[in-house]
Amino acid sequence: MSSIELKAVEKWFGNIQVIKGVDLAIEEGEFVIFVGPSGCGKSTLLRMIAGLEETSRGQIMIGDRDATAEPPSKRGLAMVFQSYALYPHMSVRDNVGFPLKSAGMTKDVIDAKVGEAARVLKLESYLDRRPKDLSGGQRQRVAIGRSIVRDPTAFLFDEPLSNLDAALRVEMRYEIAKLHQTLKSTMIYVTHDQVEAMTLADRIVVLEFGKIAQVGSPRELYERPANLFVAQFIGSPR
Ligand code: ADP
Ligand code: MG
Numbered sequence: 264m265s266s267i268e269l270k271a272v273e274k275w276f277g278n279i280q281v282i283k284g285v286d287l288a289i290e291e292g293e294f295v296i297f298v299g300p301s302g303c304g305k306s307t308l309l310r311m312i313a314g315l316e317e318t319s320r321g322q323i324m325i326g327d328r329d330a331t332a333e334p335p336s337k338r339g340l341a342m343v344f345q346s347y348a349l350y351p352h353m354s355v356r357d358n359v360g361f362p363l364k365s366a367g368m369t370k371d372v373i374d375a376k377v378g379e380a381a382r383v384l385k386l387e388s389y390l391d392r393r394p395k396d397l398s399g400g401q402r403q404r405v406a407i408g409r410s411i412v413r414d415p416t417a418f419l420f421d422e423p424l425s426n427l428d429a430a431l432r433v434e435m436r437y438e439i440a441k442l443h444q445t446l447k448s449t450m451i452y453v454t455h456d457q458v459e460a461m462t463l464a465d466r467i468v469v470l471e472f473g474k475i476a477q478v479g480s481p482r483e484l485y486e487r488p489a490n491l492f493v494a495q496f497i498g499s500p501r
Contacts, residue, residue: 266291270286291416293466349409358408360412362413380411384411389405398431399431403424
């Protein structure tokens with residue numbers, strides 16, 4: 264059974280079609296990256312999976328459930344946003360534990376889950392700080408921590424590194440790769456950065472004007488690009 268499956272998914276904004284019949288089965292634990300130029304529909308597709316954007320046609324399956332009409336809160340997915348959206352007046356500990364507190368969990372459970380997330384993300388020594396006293400990369404990790412505690416079926420990332428400077432982007436790319444190795448969760452990640460895609464992905468989905476141009480491993484795309492668009496985008500010598 265796939266973790267997440269898109270079946271003939273379409274998105275229309277009024278009479279403009281921006282997602283044009285996408286079929287894709289994502290396996291459990293897979294790291295899948297959507298790439299493509301600005302405006303090709305990456306964010307829209309991710310937001311449809313998250314339930315933040317209605318699906319005009321087609322189906323979105325999560326596990327064996329038809330989740331097409333489910334609200335975001337029912338989908339069990341974690342969306343990690345580009346902007347960190349942390350609560351400035353709360354400590355790191357309270358920021359990470361917030362979703363659990365909202366769900367009415369006990370202090371013991373919250374402490375255990377927050378401790379576990381902090382260990383995975385190496386945030387143990389920052390738990391009593393406020394977001395303003397953290398670096399950009401640390402804030403990003405707190406945001407990820409807030410998703411981890413809910414044990415999501417999958418993590419969805421929309422260009423999570425695009426606000427960071429070049430050095431930090433390389434560091435965080437490495438952190439995300441390690442996070443995937445540690446958690447072994449399904450991850451769906453949007454970027455327009457070929458290097459990010461080539462280094463992180465198990466499979467890359469190249470989008471061209473709302474359609475899949477090609478799906479394959481980084482190596483397959485590099486060695487056997489389906490067309491000139493993919494070749495130029497991936498930078499392979501075709
Ligand atoms: P990407 O993330 O690949 O840059 P988007 O998914 O943001 O692309 O956008 C895909 C297309 O859909 C673009 O042409 C964009 O202008 C259009 N679009 C996105 N959101 C809306 C909206 N709410 N209303 C109308 N058009 C939209
Ligand atoms: Mg986008």
